[in-house]
Amino acid sequence: MFEGLSDRLDRSFKILKGHGSITEINVAESIKEIRKALIEADVSYKIAKDFTAQVKEQALGQGVLNAVKPGDLMVKIVHDELAELMGGEQVGINTKGDPAVILIAGLQGSGKTTFSAKLANYLKSKKGQQVMLVAGDVYRPAAINQLKVLGEQIGAEVYTEEENKNPIEISKNAIKRAKEYGKNIVIIDTAGRLAIDEDMMAEISNIKKAVNPQEILFVVDAMTGQDAVNTAKAFNDILNFDGVVLTKLDGDTRGGAALTIRSVVEKPIKFVGIGEKMDALDLFHPSRMADRILGMGDIVTLVEKAQEQFDEEEARKMQKKIAKNQFNFNDFMKQIQQIKKMGNVKDLMGMIPGMSKAIKDVDIDDDAFKGIEAIIQSMTPEERENPKLLNGSRRKRVAQGAGTDIQEVNRLIKQFAETSKMMKMMTGGGGRKMANMMNAMKRK
DSSP: OOHHHHHHHHHHHHTTTTOSSOOHHHHHHHHHHHHHHHHHTTOOHHHHHHHHHHHHHHHHHTTTOTTSOHHHHHHHHHHHHHHHHTTSSOOOOOOOSTTEEEEEEOOTTSSHHHHHHHHHHHHHHTTOOOEEEEEEOOSOHHHHHHHHHHHHHHTOEEEOOTTOOOHHHHHHHHHHHHHHTTOSEEEEEEOOOSSOOHHHHHHHHHHHHHHOOSEEEEEEEGGGTHHHHHHHHHHHHHHOOSEEEEEOTTSSOOSHHHHHHHHHHOOOEEEEEOSSSTTOEEEOOHHHHHHHHTTOOOHHHHHHHHHHTOOHHHHHHHHHHHHTTOOOHHHHHHHHHHHHHTOOHHHHHHTSTTHHHHHTTOOOOTTTTHHHHHHHHTSOHHHHHOGGGOOHHHHHHHHHHHTSOHHHHHHHHHHHHHHHHHHHHHTSHHHHHHHHHHHHHHHO
8 A cells, every 4th residue: 555655755755864954955855756756646746746845844944853863854744744635634424314324426436336335334333333225326237236245245234126217216215214124324325437427417416415415425446546536526516525435545556546635625535445345444544544654554553453353251261371371273263363354464564663664575465374274274173272282293194184294384383382472471461561552552
């Protein structure tokens, strides 16, 4: 995510490293590189120019801070300005209503249908809402079928009228049914086009007038760069939507849309899609995104993701087992499953401060744990429960069962032993201190 932009910004900061103070000359050189980095990331020239002018003003105005290294000060200034450019504060969605109606708009291929299901899953699993999805794309049977499949996957009702080609009638009927069945929220997935046209704009505008939604979200493919910003502006002129959703942010995106869409349409980015799985949806936090762009990681989001998978009772049982040296491969497998539920492994590692640069050229597959799981699954129940049973002949059998060599099995058993030791150390005061520290970071 934003790797190219991160690298170019990092090079611009290096210009100031080694200088004892900030001057107009070294700032001008750094600013020039920052502007170039933004333009290459598909930020419009005007926004890039305004942004760097603001950074320059801030930098020269703080030249008296001799105790701070110029390079570090420039990073702080750029971070704060990036966060401000992207909206400053995280903005939620309005779910008050009887039921609350959320209208989803965007071009075909932007990820509207997938996002609609992801949003339903988010509101259902994290907010405890009763959600109904509405298949309002009457032109593409595939979109209706996709929504039905996704709705079944997340356990949410999908309202369809496959013979009806009037999206306004469908939307009204869905809201009526939602009231009858006590649904809190109705999410209407509307039709998209390959390009903006009058018919499309008239239809979505008429749906808005008919259902009077509490929230209108515009979904845009982040990989389309500056075109995404132009499309958002055209939709906003007609709909006056409430917020933007950036999808495919985990793809090969230059970042221009994420950086500039807020300043062009003056509407907040509310969600970002970071994968195909139904839980691959994050609230958009401008400051955290600025952290990630500048290679600082995003430890707060990482902690939140970990806490979502955290079972307090299970953790207490695990802590007792670790303290008694009873941690085994069954427990190890449970930990792996929890990590996998948190999301893409490379993306998670990138949230650790300092790790994004270290792993940028490393290919980390989503199935990174596949080999480990195969080895553990090739062990007998007794061996998983008591790893000490794994002698030479047993390890050879496990390797054959997992389709690997004995060196890989030996390596895993060694790593398991080292992990067990480390976890035992963490069950003492150090573990409590770390937990307190992580909770404090989350509250900031």
